[in-house]
Amino acid sequence: QVQLVESGGGLVQAGGSLRLSCVASGRTDNYYRVAWFRQGPGKEREFVTATRWGDGYTSYADSVKGRFTASRDNAKNTVYLQMNSLSPEDTAVYYCAAKRTTVFWNVSARSEYAYWGQGTQVTVSS
Numbered sequence: 001q002v003q004l005v006e007s008g009g010g011l012v013q014a015g016g017s018l019r020l021s022c023v024a025s026g027r028t029d030n031y032y033r034v035a036w037f038r039q040g041p042g043k044e045r046e047f048v049t050a051t052r053w054g055d056g057y058t059s060y061a062d063s064v065k066g067r068f069t070a071s072r073d074n075a076k077n078t079v080y081l082q083m084n085s086l087s088p089e090d091t092a093v094y095y096c097a098a099k100r101t102t103v104f105w106n107v108s109a110r111s112e113y114a115y116w117g118q119g120t121q122v123t124v125s126s
Contacts, residue, residue, distance in 0.1 A: 001026045002025070002098055002115045004022055004023070004096045004097070004098060004115055004116065005118070006096045006118065007020070007023075007120055008120060009094060009121045010121075011123045011125065012086055013124070018086065018122060020120060022036070022081075022096030024078070031053070033052055033053065033099050033104065034053060035047065035048070035050040035051070035096070037094070037097055038092035039092055039095070041091070046061070047061050048060070048081070049064070050104070051079060052104050057104060059108075063089075067085045067086075068083050069081075070082075081094070089124075091123050092122060093121050095119045096117040097110075097115060098114070099113045099115070
């Protein structure tokens, strides 16, 4: 079992930045894929990024490429999501998700992930 706890959400003006954190606890090792998803008001939950824990390889949704950067700190069992140039369209609850696997495919599918955090709210004002 893995527990995930997100933090770092808040209210920011358009053009601003936020850094989200996802701390993993429980059965953690290098054989995980960790992802960020988000769900805006009245929208489906959508893929944002996925990171292969062992080597840090990361994939991004087209909507966030060049603005968001995922990184990890192995010593702290933490994945970060640095979000820059935020716009009101980025307003959503952001969720961290994980799956114990070294395979890196189908990473954008919600059904791939067995473990989910509770989410952290990001609100971007215009």
